[in-house]
Amino acid sequence: MAAMHDDALPRPIDRWFDSYSADHRNPLNVRIHTIAVPAILWSVIALLWCIPVPVDGWFKPGVCAAFGMVLASMFYFRASRVLGFGMLAMFVAMGAACWWIASASGMRTLLWAAIAVFVVAWIAQFIGHKYEGRKPSFLTDLTYLLIGPAWVLAKGLRKLGIAW
Template sequence: MATRSMQDWLDAYGVSHQNPTNKAIHWICVPTIYFCVVGFLYSIPLPDAPPFVRPHMLATLAVALVGIFYIRLSLPIAIGMILWSLFCLAVCRYLDAHAGLPLWAICTILFVAAWIGQFYGHKVEGKKPSFLDDLQFLMIGPAWLLSFVYKRLGIAY
């Protein structure tokens, strides 16, 4: 089976993301969902791990694996996604230390709200979410948004 290029993935993702309302919803909900997944992983306790790897070890490992996924498709997209992931880790660290609610609770509220938004957007679009055909599209959504930023900035990917 031939490997898809980043552009092939982005084009396939874009097929079910043409409606302006759905696109606008994705600009809010996709980064929120990504952040929440990082936050959930950050929140998993690792009581037997050395203190320097708690609590962020699983989230950091996931970010590294995400980086590998993107590197094999596009180095510029990988760099942008790794930077976004590091920002998410920093926000998780801040919220974990200073928020009035546990990080997992904040992420649960945001995650549910963002998925409601996503499914509403696809109802407006009239097309099912891409990830129902291939789970890898869950990783392509954030890259799809980043591709628009790169186009605007004139960065090739």
């Protein structure tokens, strides 16, 4: 059941989560998504991090990832302030991981790690949906690619007793 805000009317994010949850009822699929969705999110951030930028200008490596994270954060903050801050914290942590890997091992290592994680996590997702017996939500609406990470975060917040 969706969380309700103060005036007890469902918010758009509640409807998105209800719909997403309907496609994710199998316990194995839910466990897979709990791991694979954040992994995919990190890999997308890392892939964006690897987009070359002129090193002489204002832009630094990671600017494309930062831009994507800012845009996504705006979506999450509109949905819920708590989810917005939670996703922002995830973005900062994932961006820091990208920066650390790129600094310690180079952009090539970050790129190959991102590709490997992306491929393995998507294979896991499709295996989970095979057990679920339902197609992935994003095949009906690409917005679900943004909903998935927030859905995983909301499940974690719920377990911690934090209302979103």
